Amino acid sequence: MENIEVIEATTSAQNGDDLVRERLIAHYKPYVLNTVGHICKKFVSWSEEEASIGLIALNKAIDTYDASKGRTFLNYVYLLIKRDLIDFFRKKRMKSTYR
Numbered sequence: 001m002e003n004i005e006v007i008e009a010t011t012s013a014q015n016g017d018d019l020v021r022e023r024l025i026a027h028y029k030p031y032v033l034n035t036v037g038h039i040c041k042k043f044v045s046w047s048e049e050e051a052s053i054g055l056i057a058l059n060k061a062i063d064t065y066d067a068s069k070g071r072t073f074l075n076y077v078y079l080l081i082k083r084d085l086i087d088f089f090r091k092k093r094m095k096s097t098y099r
Helices: 003-014 018-040 049-064 073-097
Strands: none
Touching: 003 018, 003 049, 003 073, 018 049, 018 073, 049 073
16 A cells, blocks of 8 residues: 555544455555564464454554655554554563562
8 A cells, every 4th residue: 555545544433434444454464464573573363362452552553653654554564563563562571560
C-alpha cells in the first residue's frame, strides 16, 4: 500500500468507515505477526496473547496515526506494538514476582 493510500485509509477509518478499517487490519495482519515474532524473538501464532496485543496496537495505530508527525504508518505500528508488548511483559513479570 502506498503512503498516500495509507493516509487516506487511516483518515477514513478514523472518521468511522469500518469497512476501510477491516481492510487495513486484513492487509497488515501478516506484518503484525512478523513484528510480534521479531520483538519476542520467537515464532508467534495467532493463538498467542502476544499476537492479540499486536492486533490491538494496530487498531490503536489506525485510530491515532497522524502523517504530519513525520513517521511512516508501518514505523508507527511497530512502535505501538513494541510499547504494548513491553508493558505486557512488565505486567507479567510483576505478577509472577508477587506470587
